[in-house]
Amino acid sequence: MASVPTARRIVRSKLREWGWESDGERARDVLLVLVELTTNAIRHASKPGDVVRVLVDETDGYCRIEVLDSRPDLPLLAVQADGDDEHGRGLLLVRSLAHAMGEELAATTKKVWVSVRIADVLARPRCL
Template identity: 85%
Template sequence: MTAIPTARRVARAKLVEWGWDVDDEPALDVLLVFAELTTNAIRHASKPGDVVRVLLDETDGYCRIEVLDSRPDLPLLAVQAGGNDEHGRGLLLVRSLAHAMGEELAATTKKVWASVRVADALGRPRCL
């Protein structure tokens, strides 16, 4: 499945194009959220031939990640993943890193989005 690594490379390239240091914590958070949302859409909410659309937008100190897929059902947030489970933590990670997160349903599609704070109110990069 080459779509997932390709999507990750495109997101990373977009952050570099914006002038971000992709090794800094805010960029790593955005890339992790992007990877989790995109992977969920490709693995769990699409079938071969379906189009999954992604959007990255940076505005007012936040980076919004949107992923649109062709399944109008809500993603499932795992309540508890076992210690040996390989899956089930992605949306928990997104929720812990995101300032806000949500879903928008239509008749035949779903958009899952998350907003990650990347700068303070003065526009300075976020440092933890």
């Protein structure tokens, strides 16, 4: 993905294609998680020229967002951010919206994934 806005536009379009309202509350949760994870990967886990990949799929009413970067260390979860802090709440916010969340490390890469509930009914699997 070239940028966070590009990733957001593509995923919003994919949600719409899958039949989810792209401006509904749960779709907004998916997009917020996407933006936070992608921004963190670009800002904290990559350098110029690195590739950050975003994968999104939907199965049985859950949307799974995966962000892969080239830094094999775990993301730091802020324990507490002060009221005036401009940073430090992103992963806390992601965790509050997530049904499930995890990280997978390899020798030179990391994948952070989050599953967000977007429907109360079972749906057929779809991939991006």
